[in-house]
Amino acid sequence: MEVLSRDGAHEKTQKYDRISEIKDFDELKAGVKGLVDAGITEVPRIFVDHPENLQSALASSNGHFHVPIVDLAEIVKDPSRRKEVVNEVRSASKTWGFFQVVNHGIPTTVLEEMLDGVRRFHEQGAEEKKRFYSRDFTTSVAYHSNFNLYKTEAANWRDTLFCVMAPNALEAEDLPAVCGDIMLEFSKRVMNLGTTLFELLSEALGLKPNHLKDMECAKGLVLLNQYYPKCPQPELTMGTSRHTDSDFLTVLLQDHVGGLQVLYQNQWIDVSPVPGALIVNIGDLLQLISNDIFKSSEHRVVANNMGPRVSVACFFYTATPPSPKLYGPIKELISEGDPPKYRETTIMEYVSHFSANAKGDGTSALQQFKL
Ligand SMILES: O=C(O)CCC(=O)C(=O)O
Numbered sequence: 001m002e003v004l005s006r007d008g009a010h011e012k013t014q015k016y017d018r019i020s021e022i023k024d025f026d027e028l029k030a031g032v033k034g035l036v037d038a039g040i041t042e043v044p045r046i047f048v049d050h051p052e053n054l055q056s057a058l059a060s061s062n063g064h065f066h067v068p069i070v071d072l073a074e075i076v077k078d079p080s081r082r083k084e085v086v087n088e089v090r091s092a093s094k095t096w097g098f099f100q101v102v103n104h105g106i107p108t109t110v111l112e113e114m115l116d117g118v119r120r121f122h123e124q125g126a127e128e129k130k131r132f133y134s135r136d137f138t139t140s141v142a143y144h145s146n147f148n149l150y151k152t153e154a155a156n157w158r159d160t161l162f163c164v165m166a167p168n169a170l171e172a173e174d175l176p177a178v179c180g181d182i183m184l185e186f187s188k189r190v191m192n193l194g195t196t197l198f199e200l201l202s203e204a205l206g207l208k209p210n211h212l213k214d215m216e217c218a219k220g221l222v223l224l225n226q227y228y229p230k231c232p233q234p235e236l237t238m239g240t241s242r243h244t245d246s247d248f249l250t251v252l253l254q255d256h257v258g259g260l261q262v263l264y265q266n267q268w269i270d271v272s273p274v275p276g277a278l279i280v281n282i283g284d285l286l287q288l289i290s291n292d293i294f295k296s297s298e299h300r301v302v303a304n305n306m307g308p309r310v311s312v313a314c315f316f317y318t319a320t321p322p323s324p325k326l327y328g329p330i331k332e333l334i335s336e337g338d339p340p341k342y343r344e345t346t347i348m349e350y351v352s353h354f355s356a357n358a359k360g361d362g363t364s365a366l367q368q369f370k371l
């Protein structure tokens, strides 16, 4: 018998044939939802996380801190308020890397119908979903559980429907029938909101309103339609392990269940559901091009036994087809006193490093691009 290392992680992976259990799970093509539907009452060991991750998950959320809320109606009603809104966006993007937006122009009915559509997709028959099951991220539509299933030490209690909505327009018939129409409607509106957000973020960096848009930050949109089934032992696993987002910017729609947390001043703070609001967070690529002025913050989702929980993470970046553009710290933000902190990269190169490192332990791929 192999002598086990004292390192708990190693010990855990050596005690059983983890890869073959992962394969068995993956080959069912029914996700975590499939396990729950099959009536499991215990979390299978491929999902069981390290005690240190779970302990801090339970001891979280200090009521002193709240993610900032930015009211976008101000800039429509009274253009003279724009400067104050830009200041709020700057301050939130530098410190939290997260804020919520209200009065963002997307009707609540569209948000609710989108969440319902994602729920319908994940709750339809297993056979229907299986047709979309894939780990090929160069396709436009793929359903799977845990994009990094074969890399992490603990799988997450989550299934995902991945859809590349822009720059190449999809037709309703390319998308799952139960949610295609609402995805197209929702994406169109999120693209419009993205334009407004990138204008505000450009101004917050002291640049012309079109700067980030002209760099094609708002050109590509990927939807990660997340489904977190009710978990029989939420104290043993995570919904989404700690991570930063690899994109420029994420607009996140969450339902009423809660469980999203952001790391702020070394504490996990709940990003509580606010009816009708959308969450906005800075991704790694925006941290890179802003030369660390904006912060891509770690966040995670705890598992729950109230579920299911549904969310839609809208990633702004051009993933498919890959953009040949090189991205580095923006020239206008660089001076003798503020030299570039990162080397240039393409989105594809960055995302490849990110995925290779997506082990669920919060290690940032940005470090590898530091000068
Ligand atoms: O489900 C959520 O609220 C967050 C998901 C997330 O962080 C992601 O997809 O990157």
Ligand SMILES: [Fe+2]
Pocket: 243, 244, 245, 299, 313
């Ligand atoms: Fe995320």
